[in-house]
Amino acid sequence: MIVEFTDEMYRWEARSxxxxxxxxxxxxxxxDVAELQGPSRRGFGAVRxxxxxxxxxxxxxxxxxxxxxxVLPLKRAVRDAENLREGAPVTVVLEIASV
Incomplete structure (x- = not known):
């Protein structure tokens, strides 16, 4: 399954x-992703x-x-390489691994 979407990048506020x-x-x-994964989910509900x-x-x-x-975590290397800033829109393409 391949999906594309755009949303704003945000900082996780739970830990300062x-x-x-x-x-x-x-x-x-x-x-759709949750249904694709069904009941056999990985730790924390993670999907590769x-x-x-x-x-x-x-x-x-x-x-x-x-x-x-x-949610997709955006590591520093990607944020820096793509010049991503908090609150700015980010377009993502995800290839969801099948179970």
């Missing part, structure tokens, strides 16, 4: 001592993906966020 940034999938796509933002591609996982949408 960490710089974790994410972009959230739309609710409908998140429901191949992510692409601009010219940067990497393997990682998406995780269920507090609002029910899956």
């Amino acid at each position: 001592d960490a710089d974790w940034y994410f972009v959230a999938m739309p609710e409908g796509l998140s429901v 993906v191949h992510a692409t933002v601009g010219a940067s591609s990497w393997r990682t996982s998406i995780f269920p966020g507090g609002d029910g949408r899956y």
